Amino acid sequence: MLRIAVPNKGSLSGPASAMLHEAGYQQRKESKELVLVDPENEVEFFYLRPRDIAIYVSSGKLDIGITGRDLLLDSGANAEEILQLGFARSTFRYAAKPGTADGPADFRGMTIATSYEGVVAKHLADQGIEASVVHLDGAVETAIELGVAQVIADVVETGTSLRNAGLEIVGEPILTSEAVVIRRTGADAENHQVQQFLRRLQGVLVARSYVMMDYDCRVEHLEKAVALTPGLESPTISPLHHEGWVAVRSMVEAKEAQRIMDDLYALGARAILTTAIHACRL
Numbered sequence: 001m002l003r004i005a006v007p008n009k010g011s012l013s014g015p016a017s018a019m020l021h022e023a024g025y026q027q028r029k030e031s032k033e034l035v036l037v038d039p040e041n042e043v044e045f046f047y048l049r050p051r052d053i054a055i056y057v058s059s060g061k062l063d064i065g066i067t068g069r070d071l072l073l074d075s076g077a078n079a080e081e082i083l084q085l086g087f088a089r090s091t092f093r094y095a096a097k098p099g100t101a102d103g104p105a106d107f108r109g110m111t112i113a114t115s116y117e118g119v120v121a122k123h124l125a126d127q128g129i130e131a132s133v134v135h136l137d138g139a140v141e142t143a144i145e146l147g148v149a150q151v152i153a154d155v156v157e158t159g160t161s162l163r164n165a166g167l168e169i170v171g172e173p174i175l176t177s178e179a180v181v182i183r184r185t186g187a188d189a190e191n192h193q194v195q196q197f198l199r200r201l202q203g204v205l206v207a208r209s210y211v212m213m214d215y216d217c218r219v220e221h222l223e224k225a226v227a228l229t230p231g232l233e234s235p236t237i238s239p240l241h242h243e244g245w246v247a248v249r250s251m252v253e254a255k256e257a258q259r260i261m262d263d264l265y266a267l268g269a270r271a272i273l274t275t276a277i278h279a280c281r282l
């Protein structure tokens with residue numbers, strides 16, 4: 001049975017469970033459930049604090065886990081990313097009151113508040129900056145107003161939290177993060193169950209970002225049309241009863257679909273349809 005760690009709270013929890021559900025796995029119905037066995041898929045899910053997941057996975061007690069790249073790096077655990085999942089995207093950045101610092105070099109002697117001590121201590125050490133780091137569990141933006149620190153290092157998505165606290169970003173992003181699947185570093189890459197699990201999640205990622213496009217076009221326009229819709233492998237071309245016309249079927253990126261439909265129409269293609277993909281194995 002494959003043993004998988006899933007975030008039980010916070011920004012990662014809902015989207016992770018939704019993705020697993022979309023991939024055909026059973027998911028817990030109550031947020032208090034800590035373990036769920038899915039016998040049909042031979043998988044056991046452990047709902048754990050996102051911050052603890054890399055530690056469980058690196059210990060070898062669980063085969064794989066879903067967590068944030070920033071949490072993985074902060075933990076220092078012996079685990080590695082094997083798939084990027086595209087949700088809980090964020091950057092991790094320094095921020096301070098305007099006029100405090102132009103860049104990290106100005107942090108010398110200052111105190112930096114963060115929930116990600118591991119990441120911050122390493123970043124400062126790599127740059128040779130001596131500053132104090134104070135650990136806070138959350139709502140780090142308030143630390144400056146309350147005089148606990150002059151600088152914070154925190155997760156930034158829209159920047160709303162920083163703006164509301166009257167803070168501005170200092171320097172370049174320390175890292176960019178998203179939800180990732182992790183396994184213990186050096187674990188058997190060929191493990192059949194893990195490979196199957198990853199293929200299912202990859203199927204969800206493709207189904208979410210691609211649509212199937214069908215259209216009819218004149219044979220003499222086919223080359224140009226196919227250049228617009230090359231597909232992942234190659235488009236399917238079928239003859240039409242109407243001579244001189246073919247039907248084309250190809251996967252296209254959902255965010256490009258409307259532009260491609262306009263371009264195909266301008267080329268003379270007609271009956272241009274897109275349909276959602278519900279599941280897929282590439």
Ligand SMILES: Nc1ncnc2c1ncn2[C@@H]1O[C@H](COP(=O)(O)OP(=O)(O)OP(=O)(O)O)[C@@H](O)[C@H]1O
Pocket residue numbers: 009010011012050051067068069070071088089090138155156157158177178179
């Ligand atoms: N506003 C956000 N937008 C996108 N990703 C976020 C956001 N806040 C946190 N994350 C990401 O979620 C993960 C942190 O999960 P965690 O559950 O610890 O934090 P949280 O969502 O802030 O919940 P909590 O309220 O428990 O602090 C990290 O990978 C982080 O980058």
Ligand SMILES: O=P(O)(O)OC[C@H]1O[C@H](OP(=O)(O)OP(=O)(O)O)[C@H](O)[C@@H]1O
Pocket residue numbers: 137138139140141154155156157158159160161162
């Ligand atoms: O740039 P934004 O879109 O504002 O998002 C970033 C904020 O979201 C998270 O906070 P959360 O609400 O989880 O509270 P926390 O600080 O207690 O973790 C994160 O810690 C930032 O504070």
Ligand SMILES: [Mg+2]
Pocket residue numbers: 138
């Ligand atoms: Mg948070």
